[in-house]
Amino acid sequence: MSVAMSVELSPKGKERVKELLTHYPNKQAALIPALWIAQEEWGWVSAEGMESIAKLLELPVSHVQGVASFYTMCNKKPVGKYHIQVCWNISCSLRGASSIVDCVSKKLGIRMGETTPDKKFTLSGVECLASCGTAPAMQINDTYYENLTEEKIHQILDKLT
Ligand code: FES
Structure with missing residues (x-):
């Protein structure tokens, strides 16, 4: 219900x-x-x-x-317990944001803008997180993750699943 x-x-x-x-x-x-x-x-x-x-x-x-x-930071639809916001602005894009998105997407089985069926994760693309010097970057709820690699994504998400 x-x-x-x-x-x-x-x-x-x-x-x-x-x-x-x-x-x-x-x-x-x-x-x-x-x-x-x-x-x-x-x-x-x-x-x-x-x-x-x-x-x-x-x-x-x-x-x-x-x-x-x-403001993309204002959620206009329900988000999961963990809201994964991957920066897709210039610095992050140049440093591989799309492979970060693909990695998250593949690992969780959701595409950009979607939430996992168990309502645990939502994946969003956001504008500059003001962390360009440590791109690619993402934010999960209030926590920043920087200098991302696919390996780091697996480690971060494994701790949350
Ligand atoms: S472009 Fe991604 S943090 Fe600035």
Whole structure:
């Protein structure tokens, strides 16, 4: 049985957003960190979630949708327990990002944008992770992995499976 996602932040989440607003000149400026709070709570931000955040910040829904869709870091669909984000920008591409993607893809049996059937892993491509000097790089949830090789991918994923 699937559980419907709440489209309201929890009282604690709302409290965090309220506190956040004290650090910004206006509600619009606090939108991205508010989306982060929502994503931490829900794991992703649905269209209904965006509406809820828009209501909370008294912003047009279209503005929230525009900001959320621009940032790849904002998950617009559910992701697995481990969200593997492989950088595919220039430095990483030049240093073999595509073979890293292929390796992850083959090992987990998923393609870019997909989640494993057990909901454990999601594979995404992302823009520069600001780790160009140690390319190719990827991020799994909040952890960075750099100077990647296929061997390292196997070691990293074996620890998570
Ligand atoms: S291009 Fe991949 S970290 Fe910058």
